[in-house]
Amino acid sequence: EGERTRVLITGASGLLGRAVNHELQQHKDQFETLGLCFSRQIEGLTQCDLTSIEDTLRIVTQSKPHLVVHCAAERRPDIVEKQPDRAKQLNDGATERLCQLAEECGATMLFISTDYVFDGKNPPYDEKSKPSPLNAYGESKVRCEQEVLRRRRNLVLRVPVLYGDTADVNESAVTCLFALVKAGVPCTIDHIAKRYPTHCADVANVVRHLSLRAGRIDGGVYHFSGNECLTKYEMCLAMGRVFGLSTDHVAPQVEPDSSATLRPVDARLSCQRLEATLGPEAVQRRSFEEGIRQCLAKFV
Numbered sequence: 001e002g003e004r005t006r007v008l009i010t011g012a013s014g015l016l017g018r019a020v021n022h023e024l025q026q027h028k029d030q031f032e033t034l035g036l037c038f039s040r041q042i043e044g045l046t047q048c049d050l051t052s053i054e055d056t057l058r059i060v061t062q063s064k065p066h067l068v069v070h071c072a073a074e075r076r077p078d079i080v081e082k083q084p085d086r087a088k089q090l091n092d093g094a095t096e097r098l099c100q101l102a103e104e105c106g107a108t109m110l111f112i113s114t115d116y117v118f119d120g121k122n123p124p125y126d127e128k129s130k131p132s133p134l135n136a137y138g139e140s141k142v143r144c145e146q147e148v149l150r151r152r153r154n155l156v157l158r159v160p161v162l163y164g165d166t167a168d169v170n171e172s173a174v175t176c177l178f179a180l181v182k183a184g185v186p187c188t189i190d191h192i193a194k195r196y197p198t199h200c201a202d203v204a205n206v207v208r209h210l211s212l213r214a215g216r217i218d219g220g221v222y223h224f225s226g227n228e229c230l231t232k233y234e235m236c237l238a239m240g241r242v243f244g245l246s247t248d249h250v251a252p253q254v255e256p257d258s259s260a261t262l263r264p265v266d267a268r269l270s271c272q273r274l275e276a277t278l279g280p281e282a283v284q285r286r287s288f289e290e291g292i293r294q295c296l297a298k299f300v
């Protein structure tokens with residue numbers, strides 16, 4: 001009988017980190033987890049400021065993880081653009097420190113990255129495609145990936161726009177659309193960018209399988225994505241269908257908004273390496289209608 005895998009999960013109070021923490025805790029025979037939070041104090045999580053060297057050092061030395069699943073990040077492109085120093089401290093700084101501390105204690109890093117490392121002009125993108133980010137957020141994630149990938153066994157998992165269980169629909173760029181659908185006030189919603197909304201619980205399932213095999217599978221970049229292609233406008237229509245709400249007030253926006261932070265038009269991720277490495281059980285995808293029915297029902 002092997003030892004349980006000790007996993008340190010950063011950003012465990014966040015949208016994805018919560019799902020990862022929950023998923024690994026469902027498998028207590030295999031994992032011992034330590035979930036970190038920062039401003040949100042949640043029972044069962046440990047507070048740690050990852051921009052502080054002392055805090056980070058203390059947590060890693062005390063927990064001696066086999067694996068660090070690094071979900072904490074500033075992931076709002078507009079904030080990264082407007083507050084570059086803050087984003088640099090969390091995205092670049094914390095990732096660099098964690099990589100070094102993980103290496104010192106022999107732990108593997110699993111870094112969560114994004115499809116925004118690509119410019120979206122030439123999809124689909126596989127793990128070998130060359131990143132060419134359009135905005136400062138994408139640039140910061142590329143720098144973090146490069147730091148993580150300096151150690152051969154480390155893993156980078158790129159995912160597209162996420163949604164999942166939440167107490168606040170505005171937590172995700174997907175579920176926030178539901179507020180607009182429900183409000184009934186005329187609005188125009190992006191119908192240009194092709195998105196692949198992916199449920200956090202499906203990502204957490206992938207993370208569990210990667211965690212089980214970390215150190216024994218080849219390191220490097222893996223992609224995971226839902227396979228339904230929808231614009232935000234089409235996501236609104238789907239929400240209307242699922243909950244029987246009119247979407248007559250929602251109009252498609254087909255002209256680009258020149259004032260917004262640049263985002264890729266279609267950064268579809270090809271997931272073949274992940275599927276070949278982990279097999280079908282690890283790579284499950286619920287349909288978008290199923291996913292939003294589950295996480296939005298309590299807001300109807």
Ligand SMILES: NC(=O)c1ccc[n+]([C@@H]2O[C@H](COP(=O)([O-])OP(=O)(O)OC[C@H]3O[C@@H](n4cnc5c(N)ncnc54)[C@H](OP(=O)(O)O)[C@@H]3O)[C@@H](O)[C@H]2O)c1
Pocket residue numbers: 010011012013014015016017036037038039040041048049050051070071072073074075090112113114115159160161162163172173
């Ligand atoms: N959401 C998406 O659509 C999406 C898409 C692609 C990739 N990703 C990537 O997936 C990962 C997870 O994203 P997410 O959506 O779960 O993010 P999120 O909901 O914004 O959560 C961010 C997490 O970072 C923590 N954090 C913030 N400042 C911190 C600090 N100084 N020290 C320690 N922790 C700090 C937050 O803790 P508190 O809340 O407790 O302060 C929170 O747990 C990120 O790497 C992101 O780039 C996300």
